[in-house]
Amino acid sequence: MERPIGVTILTFVAVVLAFLNAIVMLRFLGFLPFLGVIEGRVFSLWYALLYGLLAYIWVWLAQMLWQVDQQAWMFLAIITIFNLCIDFVLLVTGGSWYDVNLSVLANTLILIYIMLPGVREAFRMG
Template sequence: MERPVGVTILTFVAVLLAFLNGIAMLRFLGFLPFLGPVNIRIFNLWYALLYGLLAYIWAWVAQMLWQVDPQAWLFLAVISVFNLCLAFVVLITGGSWYDVNLSVIVNALVLIYIMLPGVRETFGRD
């Protein structure tokens, strides 16, 4: 199957999100400080595991998108929503908007883009 330009862009966005989740994982392991009013280092193994899993999943989604796998569309929608929910949990448990803003914006744009009719047709979703 031929890969349209939009799907190629989605693949690179998935790679970007894998990188962002990897950075978040390192922050929750205490290797990188959270930026904001006070530079602090937080260790939270649960959040680190979740973000590490999300980084792996985003890399897997990027591979599926690169191959234009029909299941990639549904999996991309589910993981985008899950990532938005995780960012919301970080916000309500004491995180700042600065820590999750790029992830929220990119995930929301991905979710909006994959719901467009042309993208749905590319993956065989009507």
């Protein structure tokens, strides 16, 4: 199947989000204390596991998008909404906007973009 340029851009954004989630995972493991507003080490195994899983899912989703898999559109919508919910929980539980700003902006733009009719047709079955 031919890959439209929009799907290629979505694949690139999915790789960027995988990278951002991996960085947040490392921050919650205490490996990158110099990034962010909080000085010193912050350790949370739950958040580290959660963001590590999200990083893995984004890599898997990027691979699905690259192959223009028919289920990738629905999976992308679900994971984008899930990632926005996780970012919101992080903000409510004491995180800062600096920690999640790129993730929130990228996920919001992805969600808006994948709802466009041309993108939905690119993943249409048949």
